[in-house]
Amino acid sequence: MIDQKICSGTDRQQYWKKCPKEELDELMELVHRLTKPQGGKLATARIRDFMWMSAPEFYRSKTKENPQFYLEKIRKITQVMHLSEEDSVKLASYRLKDITYDWVVSWKNNKGENVASVTWQMFQDAFLDKFFPLELREAKIEEFINLRQGSMTIKEYCLKFNQFAKYSPDLISNARSSMSKFVTGIFGLVLKECRIAMLYRDMDLSRLMIHDQ
Known part of the structure; x- marks a missing residue:
């Protein structure tokens, strides 16, 4: 190099x-x-x-x-x-x-x-x-808003979530809002487990992602 x-x-x-x-x-x-x-x-x-x-x-x-x-x-x-x-x-x-x-x-x-x-x-x-430019940043924010797990594995979804989250700090300004946004994109048994895990007092997004995987 x-x-x-x-x-x-x-x-x-x-x-x-x-x-x-x-x-x-x-x-x-x-x-x-x-x-x-x-x-x-x-x-x-x-x-x-x-x-x-x-x-x-x-x-x-x-x-x-x-x-x-x-x-x-x-x-x-x-x-x-x-x-x-x-x-x-x-x-x-x-x-x-x-x-x-x-x-x-x-x-x-x-x-x-x-x-x-x-x-x-x-x-x-x-x-x-x-x-x-602003229009490209707004497009990234829109992608983050609409992000869903779909055919991705939980690990892939977590990586994608973290990538897009950088463009939308206002949407995940605290632990509760970031976890709530995260669970809107997942489904099935994992969603149920996430909602239960969110009830723990010391739970945050990082712990929640590790818990899911």
Whole structure:
């Protein structure tokens, strides 16, 4: 993977030669920011760790790419690394490729130098507006509302439920509402067992899914 080549030494020079200037400037700026308070070796180590934690790339042109999941995976990594929101945005920007990287460069330039530090929420909102328009998000919400087990196994239904639930946090804002939404899609003996299990005081969605399987 190109990520590991950056840190391997053997192919490092070849990588830098092929790296687009804007992309290289972005990474060097982040190294410079981290170097000031922490020292060069630690800054390099943190960037290496980010690369080795399988930070995803986003092209937009590839099949099965999901803008929402891309953001979630990047944010999980930067939170584990205890990076600031501004540095999280820089690393997320670095993993954008082709037209998506062109977009983020343009977006940052349009904001101007006098704008305060870019927060993760600002970046997330702009990114989703561009690559995951409202109409597509509403379509995902509609799919979640209409989700039923059908011919799926309980395990498959649980996986599908969790995937679509990310788009509809308002529908599952607490344990009771999330369990109620979950049981509307199942049937037969499993439905009966679920309704009984929901009566337990310490029951939540995660426990309910495990109970069903």
